[in-house]
Amino acid sequence: MRRRILLSVALAGVTTWLVAWGLAVCIPMQGLPFEQATSPIVPDLKWRWVVSHYHATGSCLLSAFRQRHPPLWFSDYRNDPPVLDKDGTEWRAFAERLPAWAPMEFSRAEESGPWEKEVVARGWPWLAFRAEMLSFKAEPDEIGGAISLSSRFFDQSLPCWPLWKGLLSNVLVYAAAWWGLLGMLSWSRGRIRRVQGKCAACGYRLYGLKSDRCPECGADVSPSAGTPSPIRACDSRDRA
16 A cells, blocks of 8 residues: 555656646747736836736746837837836736746846846646746846756746645646556456456465465455455366
8 A cells, every 4th residue: 555655656746747848848838828018117227027928728938028118229119018008007917917936026127137037837737847037138048947948949948946836736636646547457457366366466376275365475365355266266287
């Protein structure tokens, strides 16, 4: 019983990791449904954050980039959101819907701070692992908790930092599934062994055995335990 529990938990942990990484490889975030909002303008610096929230089954991406207002370059106009949130109402409602596992500080935007932030999370049925990236103008990108598969698309990286609530919940779900599957396999194997006149626990041949206990493992092999009688199980070679 203990061995089966440990094996179920170990397989559940591996399954949780493989599912999260499989989603990262198979479901790119580009082109998925998203919602977008702009933060209030940072005083003095005239900066604001434009935040996009991508979400799909088992996947979530928060992408935020800093934008000067009013825009100075053509690229700023091109990236301008279709609706400008002047009084902050839309932003507050949007910020309340952001997941708690991706804390982002949007009230400050120093000139030397990150130009863009991205946080991605994967997992099913709950998000279990996350990774993040900070982009700077004059410095290399800082990537944390990720195994990068593409130099162009951060959202396709394999996240490694655990989201403990989702991780433990997924492990419990998968452990229950593995427990049931291993139980079915164990029952089927024991059934086949009994039909073949063997011990259901260890597979020892019981032909001609007079005892109600398996000499190999000590399991109960009496007819009441579901094991065929040693006399009926004897074949012609044993009788000879």
